[in-house]
Amino acid sequence: MSHQAKALVLHCIDFRFIPGIKNYLHKQMGLKGQYDKVAVAGAAKNLADPAKPEDQEFILRQIDISKRLHAITDLYLINHRDCGAYGADLAADAVAETERHTSDLRAARKLVSQRFPDVTVHLLLAKLGGEHQVMFESVS
Ligand SMILES: [Zn+2]
Numbered sequence: 001m002s003h004q005a006k007a008l009v010l011h012c013i014d015f016r017f018i019p020g021i022k023n024y025l026h027k028q029m030g031l032k033g034q035y036d037k038v039a040v041a042g043a044a045k046n047l048a049d050p051a052k053p054e055d056q057e058f059i060l061r062q063i064d065i066s067k068r069l070h071a072i073t074d075l076y077l078i079n080h081r082d083c084g085a086y087g088a089d090l091a092a093d094a095v096a097e098t099e100r101h102t103s104d105l106r107a108a109r110k111l112v113s114q115r116f117p118d119v120t121v122h123l124l125l126a127k128l129g130g131e132h133q134v135m136f137e138s139v140s
Contacts, residue, residue, distance in 0.1 A: 003070065004070055004071045004072075005034055005035055005036050005066070005070035005071070005072050006031060006034040006035060006072060006073060006074060007031055007034065007035040007036070007072050007073070007074040007075060007076055008035065008036045008037070008038065008062070008063055008066040008067075008070075008072045008074075008075050008076070009021075009025060009031075009035050009036070009037045009038070009075075009076040009078065010037075010038045010039075010040070010043050010044065010059065010062075010075070010076065010077050010078065011037075011038075011039055011043050011076075011078040011079075011080075011126075012039065012040070012041055012042060012043045012078070012079070012080055012083055012085065013039045013040060013041050014041075014080060014083065014084070016128060016132075016134075017080050017126055017128070017134055018039075019132065019134075020126070020128075020132070020133060020134025021078060021126065021134060023134075024134065024136055025076070028136075029076075035072075035076075036062075036066045036070055036072065038059065038062045040055075040058075040059070041084070041085040042079075042083060042085030042086065043077060043078055043079045043080075043083075043085075044077045044078075044079050044101075044104050044105050044107075044108035044123075045079070045083075045085055045086065045104055046058070046059050047059055047060075047077075047104075047107070047108035047111050047112065048103070048104035048105070048107035048108045048111070049104060049107075056111075060111075060112075060115060063075060063112065063115075063116060063119070064116075067116060067119065072119065073118070073119065073120060074119065074120045074121075074122060075112060075116075075119050075120070075121045075122065076122045076124060077105055077108050077109065077112075077121060077122070077123050077124070078124045078125075078126055078136075079101045079104065079105055079124070079125050079126070080125065080126040080127060080128075080134075081094075081097055081101070081125065081126070081127040081128070082127070082128065086100065086101075098125070101125050101139070102125070102139050105123040105124075105125070105139050106123070106139070108121075108123075109121040109123060122138075123138065123139035123140070124136050124137065124138060124139065125137045125139055
């Protein structure tokens, strides 16, 4: 193995969250320069409740590749509130939104853990704050 990364990060394509996620990974998680990244609309939804089965396969394949090529040990699944992939109706109900994301993130972790038992999966739910800030809640 010539080069290793610590983690693979999966997050949504939503441009509003990109700078905040990057900042969080660099400054809070200490992952600067040490992670692979996959960005797809809906993030963990593609694992837990994919629009098409091939969407789920695509993500699992990226994890497998990241593991084989870069020996990652950790996976960060980052969903976010007000996500277009989940629809505006869900975003209008904060309680339902929290439940849905928590449920999907946990289902995604279960799926990944079954396929890759040696990968530690971290679950995060992001939301926009004021002045382009992004805040993160850890999901257990
Ligand atoms: Zn989104």
